[in-house]
Amino acid sequence: MAISFYNPLFLLLLPLLLYPLYLWWRDSRQLQRFRRNLILGLRIALLTSLILALAGLQFRFTVDRQSVVFVVDLSASCEKSRDAAETFIHAALKQKQIDDQSGIVVFGENARIDQSLTSSSILTRIESLIGRDHSNLSEGLKLADAMMPGNSRQRIVLLSDGRENDGEALQEVKSLAAKNIRVDVLPLVTQEGPDVSIGSLEVPQKLFAGEKFSVKVRIKSNVATSVKLRLYRDQSLIKEENVQVRRGENLLVYSSQLDQSGFFTFNAGIEAGKDTIAENNEACAFAQVEGIPRILLVEGNPGEARAIGSAIDSLGLQRETIAPDGLPRTLAGLKSYGTIILCNVPAERLAPEVMENIHAAVRDLGIGLIMVGGEDSFGPGGYFKTPIEKALPVYMDLRGKKEIPSLGLILVIDKSGSMGGGSGGYGKIELAKEAAIQATEVLGPLDSIGVIAFDDAAQWVVKFQKLNDLAAIQDDIGTIRADGGTSIFPSLNLAYAALKDAKTKYKHIILLTDGQSATSGDYYFLARRMAKAGISMSTVAVGEGADQLLLQDLASWGQGRYYFSDDAYSIPRIFTKETMKAIKSYLVEESFYPLLGAHSSVLEGINQLPALDGYVATTPKKTASVVLSSPRRDPVLAHWQYGLGRSIAFTTDAGGRWSGSWVSWGDYNRFWGNMLSWTLPRTADNGLQLQSRLEGNQGLISLESNEFSVSRLSEAVIVNPELHRQEIKLDAVAPGRYEGAFAARLPGVYFMNVSQKDAGGGMRTVSGGLAISYSPEYHYSGTDYGYLQQLAKAGEGSILTEPKEAFKDNLHPAKAVYDLWPWLLVVAVLLLPLDIAARRLNIMPADFKAGWIKLRRAFRPDAGTAETPATLERLQAKKSVLKNMEQESKDQQAKQNTSNRGIPNQPDSGKNVESTKVKASPVPDKAGSPPEKPIERSSAAAPSGDERMSRLLEAKKRVKK
Secondary structure (H helix, E strand, O other): OEEEEOOHHHHHHHHHHHHHHHHHHHOOOOOOHHHHHHHHHHHHHHHHHHHHHHHOEEEEEEEOOEEEEEEEEOOHHHHHHHHHHHHHHHHHHOOOOOOOEEEEEEEOOOEEEEEEEEOOOOOOOOOOOOOOOOOOHHHHHHHHHHHOOOOOEEEEEEEEOOOOOOOOHHHHHHHHHHOOEEEEEEEOOOOOOOOEEEEEEEOOOEEEOOOEEEEEEEEEEOOOEEEEEEEEEOOEEEEEEEEEEOOEEEEEEEEEEOOOOEEEEEEEEEEEOOOOOOOOOEEEEEEEEEOOOEEEEEEOOOOOOHHHHHHHHHOOOEEEEEOHHHOOOOHHHHOOOOEEEEEOOOHHHOOHHHHHHHHHHHHHHOOEEEEEOOOOOOHHHOOOOOHHHHHOOEEOOOOOOOOOOOEEEEEEEEOOHHHHOEEOOEEHHHHHHHHHHHHHHHOOOOOEEEEEEEOOOEEEEEEEEEOOOHHHHHHHHOOOOOOOOOOOHHHHHHHHHHHOOOOOOEEEEEEEEOOOOOOOOOHHHHHHHHHHOOEEEEEEEEOOOOOHHHHHHHHHHOOOOEEEEOOHHHHHHHHHHHHHHHHOOOEEOOOEOOEEOOOOHHHOOOOOOOOEOOEEOOEEOOOOEEEEEOOOOOEEEEEEEEOOEEEEEEOOOOOOOOOHHHHOOOOHHHHHHHHHHHHOOOOOOOOEEEEEEEEOOEEEEEEEEOOOOOOOOEEEEEEOOOOOEEEEEOEEEEOOEEEEEEEOOOOEEEEEEEEEEOOOOOEEEEEEEEEEOOOHHHOOOOOOHHHHHHHHHHOOOOEOOOHHHHHOOOOOOEEEEEEOHHHHHHHHHHHHHHHHHHHHOOOOHHHHHHHHHHHHHHHOHHHHHHHHHHHHHHHHHHHHHHHHHHHHHHHHHHHHHHHOOOOOOOOEOOEOOOOEEOOOOOOOOOOOOOOOOOOEEOOOOOOOHHHHHHHHHHHHHHHHO
16 A cells, blocks of 8 residues: 655645744744644644645555456458347356446447446347447447446456458557556357358449440359349449359449440449358449430429520430429439429429439539429419428418418317327327428418318317417427327317307318218308308328328318328428419419519520519529519519528419410520529539548548649538438649548449639639449458457457456556545534634633533543542532531621620711611520520721722632632
């Protein structure tokens, strides 16, 4: 055992502070010796405690306890070895000493504590979930190091197959060894069975339309076997054949050709007769073909965009016209097109992931977007608060419009038990509540809202009221819970009763249900009464279980619209669409000539514009350029730059009832040519060449430029397979060469768009990508014993063979440290009031002795009996002295009374003085008999009370002395 200080310099304060105490002791001789020594001792103890606490006084002593942390590999390559690892740990814990501690850390792509350090010998099953696609041994070792306590001998037992593909475990092990933390290794045996994998799929990243190129497939195998190979381009099968592969690497080469421009993905897959790991049987690649841009034209109704398609064809551009259901559901599919045109497409016909992909394609990949109006477009189409609204230059609702007519809206929502079901973790009732909340956000302060929820009975969730407190209304909507049966008619009757006398211009009901009504009613008669009161009604059927015939009839009788959806995620878009259509101000039908606004190349070469008969009202965003507007100052044509891409909002239709005169207009094709030219990505030859490659878990970007400047800004935007974006800066590494790196851990295609400022201050862009076929966990199989041996040697450990070796007595000696400074601070705090008391109070040794006696009596009542005789003797002595003094005083008084007996009192200075008769205590005479009568004496001869008191006080002082 030894002592140490972690701030020893504070010990230099001892002589500096003790010297003033010596000066005080020397100059305080007027104090009694005991009191002076007491004060000095308390102050020395107080200051010494404080200085030792500041210096960090510690006790150091040797400890035998071990702390062992088991670091278990749970990556995909060790998935089948989990039971073996648990068995080893369970057996090892039986060999530990009582005071030894153990804990468990699991790792894969990340690390997590599964069981904290404990002295228990009971092992619970490992249940932590971690990323399986990588083996990051260093993360597990770092977390184990952070768990280690400082008062024990320390060991880490690493259980892994050694297939590291992330991090630097060897460096971490060396760092642990420098801290006297031993690292032992238990190899997790993974059987290396027959395995056939695709090593790589190689396709040129840059191609020209019509160019022939080679597709190379490298197949690795540790056995000779037959393989069926399938090759896909954009999910379409282009090659299928059976091949015989040998041990080692096999190269298969195929010829292909792309006649269209755009972005194309290639996938290869194999089926082997002998195989162990299926995850490495697929690979992907991509190719970008330069040529005439492709336009994707999406029309809501067949033939609706015929005039736009004819204009595109006249420009010599490649066009593909599809229905909304045919939109590509991946970002790679959208990357094949230069511009996407949505012509009167309702939002509920677009899947949520399709909207997200379109938004990412515009913002991050530079693809153009044009939305054309119509009854099912913009706000009335249900695009309020959607990803596509973010990409467009206009808001879907009307903001700041004072002339919007008022609307009374009641939402009738089915909250029966079946509405609690759903997919993706969201019940239909949750999406219905979200739809109702979004509908309230479309309304204005002049509008009124009511929400009725029904199961077996109907009840108000939000009573029909003005939209004054939006937050409170939305909170009430959030309280709806699914339960009970389905009863539609009472809820509609309740909505009619509230709306019939409403003081709003428009009145509308939206009914949503997914079931059959358990009660009957005269729905037709109720619908007629609604029509007479000016109330319209639309219905929404969710799923096949809904009473579709009844809902269709209700919508028809109520002069509204019927919707059927088997996708609950479309409910919010349907509600906002219906709310906006009920307001009626969104569809403006009047003849006018568009007014010119901001200057734009979209109108280049155009001198005059035909009249329009209508449009969809929207609100322009702050940074948007409104090129054409209506007399009401609503945007007819607006555009803006959004991220790397451009988008246009053209709020009239494609040549139907609103823009029929535009189809026969001589500059119609030029107008569309200008719009497409403005939105298409700038992919022409601009002196930039982009290359990308994968190194470890990082993607590397290399940009070659025909212009070089160290200060020239070069940036890259990368979109990973989950649509998450990264922005990085490229650094100049050589003349005309810029490089950067980004995280690339997920399998799939990474899209990148690189921009660089040119000498004139403009922006040049180039796009590319990087394909990762599968996780590196599946590149190799089997246990890497050589690497595990390196780790054990660097960690001054060994390869374990028996569970008992996990707690073997072969660790570096360790010393535990016990801090004393907190206790010294407590002592200083306790000494401070004692020091104050010693200086302010006259404390003597007898006080300590008396206090000690009282303390002993408090804890041991019989402890003070042995010391009472001395104390009683002193008290009796004092009492006898006082008694003698009192007797002496009485004797003197008796003598005076005897000498004055029989002598009359004499007047004093001629004054009559009354004699005083005093009854004295009976004093026995020499014979022992009392006197026969009281003694009379003159008041002048008797001593006064003051004199008698003074004599008693003087006698008391003599006794004390």
